[in-house]
Amino acid sequence: xxxxxxxxxxxxxxxxxxxxxxxxxxxxxxxxxxxxxxxxxxxxxxxxxxxxxxxxxxxxxxxxxxxxxxxxxxxxxxxxxxxxxxxxxxxxxxxxxxxxxxxxxxxxxxxxxxxxxxxxxxxxxxxxxxxxxxxxxxxxxxxxxxxxxxxxxxxxxxxxxxxxxxxxxxxxxxxxxxxxxxxxxxxxxxxxxxxxxxxxxxxxxxxxxxxxxxxxxxxxxxxxxxxxxxxxxxxxxxxxxxxxxxxxxxxxxxxxxxxxxxxxxxxxxxxxxxxxxxxxxxxxxxxxxxxxxxxxxxxxxxxxxxxxxxxxxxxxxxxxxxxxxxxxxxxxxxxxxxxxxxxxxxxxxxxxxxxxxxxxxxxxxxxxxxxxxxxxxxxxxxxxxxxxxxxxxxxxxxxxxxxxxxxxxxxxxxxxxxxxxxxxxxxxxxxxxxxxxxxxxxx
Amino acid sequence: xxxxxxxxxxxxxxxxxxxxxxxxxxxxxxxxxxxxxxxxxxxxxxxxxxxxxxxxxxxxxxxxxxxxxxxxxxxxxxxxxxxxxxxxxxxxxxxxxxxxxxxxxxxxxxxxxxxxxxxxxxxxxxxxxxxxxxxxxxxxxxxxxxxxxxxxxxxxxxxxxxxxxxxxxxxxxxxxxxxxxxxxxxxxxxxxxxxxxxxxxxxxxxxxxxxxxxxxxxxxxxxxxxxxxxxxxxxxxxxxxxxxxxxxxxxxxxxxxxxxxxxxxxxxxxxxxxxxxxxxxxxxxxxxxxxxxxxxxxxxxxxxxxxxxxxxxxxxxxxxxxxxxxxxxxxxxxxxxxxxxxxxxxxxxxxxxxxxxxxxxxxxxxxxxxxxxxxxxxxxxxxxxxxxxxxxxxxxxxxxxxxxxxxxxxxxxxxxxxxxxxxxxxxxxxxxxxxxxxxxxxx
Numbered sequence: 001x002x003x004x005x006x007x008x009x010x011x012x013x014x015x016x017x018x019x020x021x022x023x024x025x026x027x028x029x030x031x032x033x034x035x036x037x038x039x040x041x042x043x044x045x046x047x048x049x050x051x052x053x054x055x056x057x058x059x060x061x062x063x064x065x066x067x068x069x070x071x072x073x074x075x076x077x078x079x080x081x082x083x084x085x086x087x088x089x090x091x092x093x094x095x096x097x098x099x100x101x102x103x104x105x106x107x108x109x110x111x112x113x114x115x116x117x118x119x120x121x122x123x124x125x126x127x128x129x130x131x132x133x134x135x136x137x138x139x140x141x142x143x144x145x146x147x148x149x150x151x152x153x154x155x156x157x158x159x160x161x162x163x164x165x166x167x168x169x170x171x172x173x174x175x176x177x178x179x180x181x182x183x184x185x186x187x188x189x190x191x192x193x194x195x196x197x198x199x200x201x202x203x204x205x206x207x208x209x210x211x212x213x214x215x216x217x218x219x220x221x222x223x224x225x226x227x228x229x230x231x232x233x234x235x236x237x238x239x240x241x242x243x244x245x246x247x248x249x250x251x252x253x254x255x256x257x258x259x260x261x262x263x264x265x266x267x268x269x270x271x272x273x274x275x276x277x278x279x280x281x282x283x284x285x286x287x288x289x290x291x292x293x294x295x296x297x298x299x300x301x302x303x304x305x306x307x308x309x310x311x312x313x314x315x316x317x318x319x320x321x322x323x324x325x326x327x328x329x330x331x332x333x334x335x336x337x338x339x340x341x342x343x344x345x346x347x348x349x350x351x352x353x354x355x356x357x358x359x360x361x362x363x364x365x366x367x368x369x370x371x372x373x374x375x376x377x378x379x380x381x382x383x384x385x386x387x388x389x390x391x392x393x394x395x396x397x398x399x400x401x402x403x404x405x406x407x408x409x410x411x412x413x414x415x416x417x418x419x420x421x422x423x424x425x426x427x428x429x430x431x432x433x434x435x436x437x438x439x440x441x442x443x
Numbered sequence: 444x445x446x447x448x449x450x451x452x453x454x455x456x457x458x459x460x461x462x463x464x465x466x467x468x469x470x471x472x473x474x475x476x477x478x479x480x481x482x483x484x485x486x487x488x489x490x491x492x493x494x495x496x497x498x499x500x501x502x503x504x505x506x507x508x509x510x511x512x513x514x515x516x517x518x519x520x521x522x523x524x525x526x527x528x529x530x531x532x533x534x535x536x537x538x539x540x541x542x543x544x545x546x547x548x549x550x551x552x553x554x555x556x557x558x559x560x561x562x563x564x565x566x567x568x569x570x571x572x573x574x575x576x577x578x579x580x581x582x583x584x585x586x587x588x589x590x591x592x593x594x595x596x597x598x599x600x601x602x603x604x605x606x607x608x609x610x611x612x613x614x615x616x617x618x619x620x621x622x623x624x625x626x627x628x629x630x631x632x633x634x635x636x637x638x639x640x641x642x643x644x645x646x647x648x649x650x651x652x653x654x655x656x657x658x659x660x661x662x663x664x665x666x667x668x669x670x671x672x673x674x675x676x677x678x679x680x681x682x683x684x685x686x687x688x689x690x691x692x693x694x695x696x697x698x699x700x701x702x703x704x705x706x707x708x709x710x711x712x713x714x715x716x717x718x719x720x721x722x723x724x725x726x727x728x729x730x731x732x733x734x735x736x737x738x739x740x741x742x743x744x745x746x747x748x749x750x751x752x753x754x755x756x757x758x759x760x761x762x763x764x765x766x767x768x769x770x771x772x773x774x775x776x777x778x779x780x781x782x783x784x785x786x787x788x789x790x791x792x793x794x795x796x797x798x799x800x801x802x803x804x805x806x807x808x809x810x811x812x813x814x815x816x817x818x819x820x821x822x823x824x825x826x827x828x829x830x831x832x833x834x835x836x837x838x839x840x841x842x843x844x845x846x847x848x849x850x851x852x853x854x855x856x857x858x859x860x861x862x863x864x865x866x867x868x869x870x871x872x873x874x875x876x877x878x879x880x881x882x883x884x885x886x
Contacts, residue, residue: 210799237806240799240845244871246689312788316796319789345755345783345791346762353759356653356683363680402683428687 006030007167009221010075010228017064017074024064024074027170028057028119031076035122035168041149043141044162046081047088048122056119063117071231073117078169080157081123082130083107083215084204092206093126093156095139095328096321107204108236109173109215116231121169124159128333129318130175130208131310132156133183133392136384138330145188147418151381154187154392156180160218161188171219171228177208178306179377179396181216182408186376186421189410191438192218193225194396196428197403198243200229201236207317209310210241211355212400222409222438229431248429250436254286258369263294265394267378274411274420275375281412281441282373290369297357299394305354306397311340312348355401362402366427371434376408376421395423405431409438449473450610452664453518453671460507460517467507467517470613471500471562474519478565478611484592486584487605489524490531491565499562506560513560514674521612523600524566525573526550526658527647535649536569536599538582538771539764550647551679552616552658559674564612567602571776572761573618573651574753575599576626576835579827581773588631590861594824597627597835603661604631614662614671620651621749622820622839624659625851629819629864632853634881635661636668637839639871640846641686643672644679650760652753653684654798655843665852665881672874691872693879697729701812706737708837710821717854717863718818724855724884725816733812740800742837748797749840754783755791798844805845809870814877819851819864838866848874852881 001022005013016022032050039045053076060074079085082092084103091097105111110120125143127135135143135158143158145151146166153162157174161184164172174181176194185192193216200215207213217228229247236242259279262272279289315322315337326334365372378391399406405428408421424434444465448456459465475493482488496519503517522528525535527546534540548554553563568586570578578586578601586601588594589609596605600617604627607615617624619637628635636659643658650656660671672690679685702722705715722732758765758780769777808815821834842849848871851864867877 210795237810238803240802240806242806308788313792315789316792340788343788345751345786345788346758348788348791349756349759352653359683360681363683363685367680 001026006034010170010219010224011221013075013170018069024057024060024119025054027074028053028076028121031121031169038146038166038168042144042146042162042166044125044143044159044166044168045078045122046091046093046125046140046159052087053119053121060117060119070117072113072228075118075170076121077113077118078121078124078160078163078172079110080126080160080172080174082126082175082206083109083173085110085120085123088123090206091140092130093128093137093140096318096325098139105204108201108239109232110204112232112234124163124172126159127156128330129314130156130177130180130206131314131333131336133179134384134388135159142384145381151383152187154184154381157184157218161185161190164188164190164218164220171217171224174216174218175205176214176216176400177212177310178303178400179393181218182376182396182406182421182423183392185218185408187381187419189419190218190220191222191225191410192216192408193229193431193435194399194406195229195233195431196245196405198241199233199245199431201239201242203236203239203242207313209313211352212306212310214400222435222442225407226432226435226439229435245429247432250432254288255370255437256288256290257282258290258292258365258372260292260365260372260374261294262375265299265378265391267375268380270380270417271375271378271420274413275422278411278422279373285440292365292368295361297361299391301354302358302401303393303397305351306401307336308340308343308351309348309355311336312343315341358398358401359403362398362404366404371430372425374423374425376423380418380420399425404428405434407434407438409442444469449477453613453662453667454664456518456613461512467500467503467562468497470517471496471519471564474564474612481589481609481611485587485589485605485609487568487586487602487609487611488521488565489534489536489568489583489602495530496562496564503560503562515556515671516560518561518613519564520556520561521564521567521603521606521615522553523569523603523615523617525569525618525649526552526616528553528563528566531566533649534583535573536571536580536583539761539768541582548647551644551682552675553647555675555677567600567606567615569602570599571773572757573599573620573623573649574757574776574779576622577827577831578602585827588824594826595630597630597824599623600627600661604628604633607631607633607661607663614660614667617659617661618648619657619659619843620655620753621746621843622836624661625819625839625849625864625866626835628661628851630824630862632862633661633663634665634668634853635659635851636672636874636878637842637849638672638676638874639688639848641684642676642688642874644682644685646679646682646685650756652756654795655749655753657843665878665885668850669875669878669882688872690875693875697731698813698880699731699733700725701733701735701808701815703735703808703815703817704737708742708821708834710818711823713823713860714818714821714863717856718865721854721865722816728883735808735811738804740804742834744797745801745844746836746840748794749844750779751783751786751794752791752798754779755786758784801841801844802846805841805847809847814873815868817866817868819866823861823863842868847871848877850877850881852885
C-alpha cells in the first residue's frame with residue numbers, strides 16, 4: 001500500500017483491503033506509526049496499545065481469509081474516550097477517572113464496530129467531560145489542529161476531528177450533546193454525523209445529558225458516514241435512550257432546502273461567504289432554496305438551558321467524584337457544576353421546557369421543506385489563548401434538542417484557508433438522505 | 444333509535460348513523476339527557492353545554508347530508524378536563540383554574556376529533572391536576588362509579604371511565620402519566636389505550652410531566668380504540684412531545700406473550716384469579732405464554748421517582764398559581780408540590796434516571812416476546828373513605844416510562860363482581876396489534 005491510502009476515505013480503504021492491496025495488519029501498523037509521529041504535536045489520543053491493536057488486526061485478516069469480510073473488515077477506527085472500549089479505561093478527559101480500572105465491556109457502539117470487523121486503534125482526546133468545544137484539556141493536554149499546533153480542532157470530540165483530518169485512523173466515533181461531533185468536523189474540514197436521537201445506542205458512554213447525548217461518526221467522506229451508520233445503529237433494549245429508527249431511503253430528484261435566516265448569531269464573514277457558496281452549489285444542482293425566518297428564540301437561551309440540563313445530569317453521573325475528589329475537576333468545570341448544584345428541580349424542568357421550545361422551532365422549520373442547510377459553527381478554528389467564542393454551538397444545539405439528524409460537511413475554501421462546515425439537517429430517520437445529498441455535493 | 448344504542452360501542456353507533464337509524468342530533472340529545480340524569484349520582488362531567496353540543500350535532504348531520512360522513516361523523520365524545528376544547532375553560536380539576544377564561548383553541552386531539560366529524564359533549568371530571576387515581580376531587584366533587592355511588596371509578600381520568608361505562612358518551616379522551624387512562628378503564632370495566640409516546644400530540648393539555656404524559660382513549664370496545672386512534676394520531680410540528688409513529692399492521696397467527704411475574708406487588712386474590720383466567724383465554728386461542736422474571740426494580744421506586752418528576756414539572760406548569768394562590772391547592776396536592784419544591788436539579792436528574800431503569804426493564808421484557816400481558820391494577824374499585832392503595836399504578840407506570848403502548852381490557856367476571864382489567868403492552872408502534880388482540884379476545 002502507499003502512504004496516500006491513510007488519507008483516503010474508509011470506503012476506498014475497504015476496497016483496497018478487498019482487492020488484497022493491503023491488509024488490516026499493514027493498515028493498522030501504518031496508522032499506529034502515524035499516531036506516534038503526531039502525538040507530540042497533535043496529541044489526538046489519550047491511549048493506544050500497539051500490541052493489542054495488532055492482535056486484533058491480524059485476527060481480522062484471518063477472519064477475512066477464513067470466512068470472508070464483514071462490513072468494516074480491517075478498517076481502523078479510533079474511539080472518543082468517553083465511550084467504553086474493553087481493556088481501556090474510559091477517562092472522559094477527566095482527572096477523576098485517570099486511575100479508573102479498565103472498562104470490562106465495550107460500549108454498544110464499539111461492540112458493533114468490532115462485530116463488523118473493525119480494529120479499535122485507541123482512545124481519542126476530548127474536552128474535559130465532553131462539556132466544551134475547544135479541547136483545551138487541562139488533564140491530558142490540549143488536542144491541536146493537525147494543520148497547526150496551537151490551534152483548536154474544536155470539541156468536544158477534538159481528538160476525533162484531528163485524527164480523521166490528520167489521517168490517523170480510517171474513521172472515528174464521537175459524541176455530540178450540543179454540537180460536539182459537528183463542530184470539530186467543521187473546524188477540521190471533515191464530515192461528521194449526529195444521527196437521529198437514539199439511532200446509535202449510547203450505552204457504555206459517560207453521560208453528559210441523556211436527552212441531548214448522541215453517539216456520532218467523523219469521517220473523510222459522506223459515503224463513509226453511510227457505511228458506518230447502518231453498522232452502528234440498532235435498537236438496544238438495555239438502553240432507555242436507544243430507539244428503533246427506520247431510516248428513510250435516500251430519495252432522488254430535487255429537494256426543497258430550507259435556510260433559516262442567520263439573524264441573532266454573529267457569524268464570521270469567511271463563514272458567511274463559504275456558506276453562500278454552499279447554497280449556490282445546492283441551487284446549481286437543481287434544489288430549491290426556501291428562505292425561512294430566523295429562530296424565534298434567542299440561540300443563547302437554548303444554549304444556556306442546555307448547559308443547565310447537562311450540568312445537573314453530570315452532578316449525578318459524577319456524584320461520587322464530586323463528593324470525594326472535587327479538587328480534581330478543573331476550576332472551569334467545577335464552577336459550572338457548583339452553579340448547577342444550587343439549582344432546583346423546578347429549574348431543571350424549566351430548562352428542559354426551553355429545550356422543547358428549541359425542538360419546536362426546529363420542527364417548524366423542517367415542516368416547511370425537505371431538509372435544512374445552515375452553517376455548522378459561526379467561526380473557523382481559532383488559536384488557543386484567544387477568547388473562546390460563546391456561540392460555538394448556537395447553530396448545532398437545536399438539532400440535539402429536537403433529536404433530528406444533522407450532518408456537517410466541509411465547504412470548498414481556498415487551500416490555505418481554515419475549513420468551514422455546512423450543516424444539513426433532516427427529520428427523524430432522514431439520516432441517509434443527508435448522507436446522500438452530502439455525497440452528491442462532493443462526488 | 445333505541446335507548447340501548449347509547450350503551451353500544453362507537454363502531455355500532457357509527458353504523459347506525461350511516462344507516463340513518465339515528466342522527467347526530469338525536470344521539471347527542473339522548474346523551475345529554477343521560478348526563479343530566481346521572482350528574483347527581485355520578486358527577487362525571489365538570490362542564491357541558493347543551494346548546495353548543497346540539498349546534499355541533501346538527502352541523503354534523505348537515506355535513507353528512509351535503510358531503511358524506513367523515514370517520515367519526517356524529518359520534519359524541521367527552522373530553523377529560525385537562526385538554527383544551529375551545530369555549531370551555533380547562534380546569535384540570537383545580538380550584539386555581541375554576542375562573543380561568545375559556546380556552547381560545549382546541550387541543551390538537553380535540554381539533555382532530557372535530558375535523559373527523561365528532562361532536563364534543565363536554566368536559567369530564569378528573570383527579571385534581573390529574574395527579575392521583577381515585578378522582579375524589581375536592582373542588583368539583585368526587586366522580587363516582589356508575590354502578591355504585593360512593594365507589595371510585597379510578598383516576599385520574601375517572602370521569603372518562605365513568606362516562607364510558609355509564610353510557611354517557613360514545614367514547615372519551617383521557618390522559619395517562621402513570622396509569623390514568625388504564626386504571627379507570629380497569630375499575631369501570633371498559634377499554635382504555637395509552638398509545639405509543641407522542642403518537643397523539645399532547646399540545647393543549649395541562650402538563651403533568653412532558654416525559655410521562657400520554658393522551659389516550661376510553662371506549663366500550665377494542666375496535667373503538669382502533670377507530671379513534673388513527674384519527675387522533677399524527678405528527679404535530681408545534682409540539683416537542685409529538686412523534687411521527689408508524690403503526691405496525693396487526694399481524695395474524697399465534698403470538699408469544701410474555702407474563703412478568705407479579706412478585707413484589709400485592710395483588711387482590713380476585714384480580715389474580717381473573718387474570719389467570721385471562722391467560723387461559725390467551726392460551727386457548729393458541730398463543731404461547733412465556734414466563735418472565737419479576738421486575739428487577741421495586742415498583743414503588745419507579746412510582747416515587749415518577750411522582751417527583753411530575754411534581755417538579757407541575758411547579759413550573761402552575762408556577763403563577765403556586766406563587767399567588769397557593770391556598771387554592773388541596774392540602775394533599777400542596778404537600779406534594781412543597782416537597783418537590785425542596786428538591787434539587789440533580790434530584791430531578793436522579794429521578795429521571797430511575798425512570799430510565801424502569802424503561803429498560805420494560806424493554807427487556809418486550810425483547811423476549813411479541814407483547815406482554817399483565818394486570819392493569821392490583822385491586823378492583825374501592826369505596827371512598829377507605830384507605831387509597833399506594834400501589835394503584837404499580838402495573839401501569841412502567842409503560843409510561845418506556846413510552847410503549849398499553850391497553851387495558853376488561854376480563855370476564857361474575858355479573859355482580861367489580862370489573863378487573865388486563866393490560867396488553869407492546870413495543871413502540873404496536874398499538875394496533877394490541878387492539879387486534881383485545882378485539883379477538885372479546886369478539
